Amino acid sequence: MSTMTTTPTSQLDRFARQVRSGRTVAPSGACRLGVDLGTGNIVLAVVDGDDHPVGGAWLRSTVVRDGVVVDWLGAVRAVGQLRDTLAGKLGVTFREAAVAIPPGIDAGTTKVFTNVLEACGLEASEVVDEPVAAATALGVTDGVVIDVGHGTTGVSILRDSEVLKSVDQATGGHHMTLVISGALGIDYEAAEQLKRDPAQGDLVIGLIRPTLEKMATIAAEATVGYEEFPVYLVGGSSSYPQSPAVFEGVLRRPVTRPDEPLFPTPLGTAMRRNR
Ligand SMILES: Nc1ncnc2c1ncn2[C@@H]1O[C@H](COP(=O)(O)OP(=O)(O)OP(=O)(O)O)[C@@H](O)[C@H]1O
Ligand SMILES: [Mg+2]
Numbered sequence: 001m002s003t004m005t006t007t008p009t010s011q012l013d014r015f016a017r018q019v020r021s022g023r024t025v026a027p028s029g030a031c032r033l034g035v036d037l038g039t040g041n042i043v044l045a046v047v048d049g050d051d052h053p054v055g056g057a058w059l060r061s062t063v064v065r066d067g068v069v070v071d072w073l074g075a076v077r078a079v080g081q082l083r084d085t086l087a088g089k090l091g092v093t094f095r096e097a098a099v100a101i102p103p104g105i106d107a108g109t110t111k112v113f114t115n116v117l118e119a120c121g122l123e124a125s126e127v128v129d130e131p132v133a134a135a136t137a138l139g140v141t142d143g144v145v146i147d148v149g150h151g152t153t154g155v156s157i158l159r160d161s162e163v164l165k166s167v168d169q170a171t172g173g174h175h176m177t178l179v180i181s182g183a184l185g186i187d188y189e190a191a192e193q194l195k196r197d198p199a200q201g202d203l204v205i206g207l208i209r210p211t212l213e214k215m216a217t218i219a220a221e222a223t224v225g226y227e228e229f230p231v232y233l234v235g236g237s238s239s240y241p242q243s244p245a246v247f248e249g250v251l252r253r254p255v256t257r258p259d260e261p262l263f264p265t266p267l268g269t270a271m272r273r274n275r
Helices: 009-021 070-089 109-119 132-137 174-184 188-195 198-222 243-251 264-270
Strands: 034-038 041-047 053-059 096-101 123-129 143-148 153-159 162-169 231-234
Touching: 009 041, 009 053, 009 109, 009 264, 034 070, 034 132, 034 174, 034 264, 041 070, 041 264, 053 070, 053 264, 070 096, 070 109, 070 153, 096 109, 096 132, 096 264, 109 123, 123 132, 123 264, 132 143, 132 153, 132 162, 132 264, 143 198, 174 188, 174 198, 188 198, 198 243, 231 243
Parallel strands: 034 096, 096 123, 143 231
Antiparallel strands: 034 041, 041 053, 143 153, 153 162
């Protein structure tokens, strides 16, 4: 059973800083591009020949819903623009990219993700399950990955870097925003801003704790029989300081959440596997 060893958290922190600042660093060796088309965010990551992050770009977006690309043109435009930005800054040309998909989607739905890349002139070099990508960035091969995103919460059990079982539940950050909006009588965008304001942390956790507990209960049910697997929490909606403790309270075992839970999936999509 492996723990967080091979990839230091510093690489994830470095990537997060690159995405947030828009700064890139000079790559050493051939670059690899990864594309994560989420419900709340589209994130592109570039790693160099040593698998170190050299740049990233993102956009808040609504092109994917429930694991399905609902805005084809928007997705193609966003990926193309973010790719062009990164290619320009890094001085490289991307001909291919790896793309992350929600685990368990069918071949037809997967094809839509690879078609988005192809419409941008990118060959899909690899299709990787989102939890496998997150685990790659965390340096984990065996464990439970709980991904609390914008539209959904995914619970995946990984063994030898493959998904043994995955459960997807339609509760995520979007629903937290709706809860806050309803409770405080403010519009969706105001609730979304308030949700991410650390100064409002106590108010926000009070409102969304039951949602986190529900997600943790789903994770507990999905992982019966896998109690010995280490648990990792990723996804933007696991950002609250209290999130690991809430999950630990329900799952009754340690839960590890990296400091930058928004970024393991996109970073790990770009990283090479089976080296
Ligand atoms: N600091 C924060 N505190 C609370 N929530 C946050 C924070 N930062 C981001 N979020 C929430 O995280 C969500 C986006 O996370 P993420 O990018 O992991 O989702 P996604 O991959 O786009 O969605 P999905 O996986 O469901 O397709 C949004 O709901 C956003 O409001
Ligand atoms: Mg996601």
